[in-house]
Amino acid sequence: MKTSKFWHFIANLATWLLVLGVVFPIVWMVFTALHTRDEILGGINTLTFTPQWHNFVDMWKNIDFLGYFKNSLIICGFTMVFACTFALFGGYALAKYRFPGAGLFSTAVISTQMIPGIMFLIPIYLMFLWINKTIHLPMVNTYWGMILVYTAFYTPMSIFIMRSFFVSIPKELEESAIVDGCNRFQAFLRIILPLAVPGMVATCVFIFLTAWDELMFAWVLTTTSDVQTIPVGIRLFVGQFGTQNRYDLLMAAATVVTVPVMLVFFLCQKYFIRGMTAGAVKG
């Protein structure tokens, strides 16, 4: 028993050392955000300092961070609503119906995840330019252009998350509803939809987190600050070649974009992890 106790101690030690290493960069981000610009440029070597809370106020004034924040919220928000709705329908169809072409549709959905983004980026960019030229509908530098692209990108994975939820809802529920005189649509609306809420929460969190983090398409498809999202705009704190060097504000902004996401994540952690791992474990 003595050796078992020893190994338990070692395992605990390893766990907490790992926790320390894992959490450190995040702590460092917040820690840096509370310093002055000069302290950071000189290298932070001491734990004693006066917290510069005003960095969290200045970051909104130094660059138009509120604008980027608003753009991100609009683009990610609409993407979340559309993609989650489509995934709700698509996942339900795949889970509950055997229709000709279901296999093909599944394969198409999963294949979209295997193709490199650059494969879509070049044609989509040129297609957007062409649409603007031929029918004078601007696509580059618009909210709807970004929402269209993001909705399409995050629907496939969402369909699989939703499908795994619907599969776990017993068929008998719908069958009894239909026996009781509901039609297919009513059964879906009254019986299935309320049960699918946890799945939709998981899917929405997934979509929002992923869209919030998208850089490559945003970088190419938006060039003006009135539609650019945070990942594109945040660099302005340090300038392209370090001309501004406001690492204090950069870290404050990084904290501001991370913490709300963390809060949302931990509020619906249970659903989210269930949704994300259902597909991963079952294959």
Next chain:
Amino acid sequence: MNRRALRFRGYGFAYWLILPSFLFMVVVHFIPMIQGIWMSFLNLNQFTLPKYLGAPAAGFQNYIDLLTNPDNPIRAGLGYAIRNTILYSIAVTIGVFVLGLGAAMLLNRKFKGRGIARTAMLLPWVVPSYVVGILWGFMWQRDNGIINHLLVDVLHLLPDKPFWLLGSNTILAIIIPTIWRNFPFMMVVFLSGLQTIPDELYEAAKIDGAGAVQRFFRITLPLLKPIIAVQLLFQVISNVYSYNIVAMMFGNGAGYPGQWGDLLMTALQRQTFGYWAFGSGAAASVLLMLVMLGVVAVWQRAFRSELNTE
């Protein structure tokens, strides 16, 4: 109404349900992909751009250029990017699996503060990857970065402060943050996998005299194999297509990551849009897609038995 009827009668509704996702996939995935393949056979650059899909045909010239012409802008530094992407994908995948499984096994015990430890280890998963790039780029700085400060000034592990974002150290500087960001997901997946393994198996093995190492290799690993099979493919794909961390770490999106930091996605994006070399860029994308299809095929063959157990 029996089960058969619900399944097979009136599946027309199902088509209405998949219609929106289907349309979006056609417009943003299918049509662009066909266009991309078409463009890879066109001489599409800044001069022919207005002609769009009617640009002069180039036959296989884009592909030949890509493989043989040293002046092709897409080719510049592509060799480095390919080498780095291979090293990076292998290292990150292994790192994420080892750390993910290790952390899952540490957390799959009873100890004080288990909930806190689990939550803390999930944190990097929620940090946006562009923030990961910015943050680690900041920490890797040579003179004032905290990593060099800890390694040299505090722990005295190295005699001099190394450059992390210059030269061959760069590959480490991009691998480590990616593992840090990606391992929590694998940890969660392994944790839910470990929880499906009944304790009785371990108890029985213990009574039969199997040591901890044996129990790991004879019970844990074989039972996790289906999970590993699925996740291996997703890890490899997401690492080969990795962009954000590297893009943000160097010059905050504007700099060249260097010969040991550049990846395929950053290289292709930068060179294609920097030089308006759309035809060559499309050709390179098509080649990359074919290589990845090959990877998927090899994977399917290698894990045939694990994938059929469902």
